[in-house]
Amino acid sequence: xxxxxxxxxxxxxxxxxxxxxxxxxxxxxxxxxxxxxxxxxxxxxxxxxxxxxxxxxxxxxxxxxxxxxxxxxxxxxxxxxxxxxxxxxxxxxxxxxxxxxxxxxxxxxxxxxxxxxxxxxxxxxxxxxxxxxxxxxxxxxxxxxxxxxxxxxxxxxxxxxxxxxxxxxxxxxxxxxxxxxx
Numbered sequence: 001x002x003x004x005x006x007x008x009x010x011x012x013x014x015x016x017x018x019x020x021x022x023x024x025x026x027x028x029x030x031x032x033x034x035x036x037x038x039x040x041x042x043x044x045x046x047x048x049x050x051x052x053x054x055x056x057x058x059x060x061x062x063x064x065x066x067x068x069x070x071x072x073x074x075x076x077x078x079x080x081x082x083x084x085x086x087x088x089x090x091x092x093x094x095x096x097x098x099x100x101x102x103x104x105x106x107x108x109x110x111x112x113x114x115x116x117x118x119x120x121x122x123x124x125x126x127x128x129x130x131x132x133x134x135x136x137x138x139x140x141x142x143x144x145x146x147x148x149x150x151x152x153x154x155x156x157x158x159x160x161x162x163x164x165x166x167x168x169x170x171x172x173x174x175x176x177x178x179x180x181x182x
Contacts, residue, residue: 010074014067024061031075032057035082042086042148052089056082087148129179137172140165 006026036053043049059081067077130141143149143157151169155162 011069014064014069014074024057027060028057031078034075035078038079038082039086042083043089048089049086052082052085055089056085059085087150090148129176132179133172133175137168137175140168141172141176144169 032053035056036049039052039056040046040049043052056078060078063081067074071077127146130138130145133141139158140154143154144151149157151165152162155165158165
């Protein structure tokens, strides 16, 4: 039986990852493309995105013991590592100096120019929808999604409590869903 026919559930995979390099190869084949997709939405340069993907799998391999199934699914944990690693890469001084990240209010338009048509439809009208939010919601959504700020960074930047940022973020997302579903 070839190992491509073997399918592991998350619990089995986590246990195997702690013991076996073969399980890691399986993990890479199964989740690599999905994680690359997450990374590539944040890091627009394909080669840099591939480098980040490699870093992500090294972090997964080195930290698999820290994964806690009670806190969420393995896939969600890996996506968070990928997203955080991507944002860290964008914030690194070397990437800023290379000019591989887009800063400023025009980021959505810059992203659309490099996207395929079906990808660009995801962002059509997004800024207009966000502009329709209450000002305090619009600010939080813009900082988080267009500029890549974490909730903690938003809290410090706006000088408001983290709990308030989280509440406003939830309310803003709820309001965006209502706008989107109209």
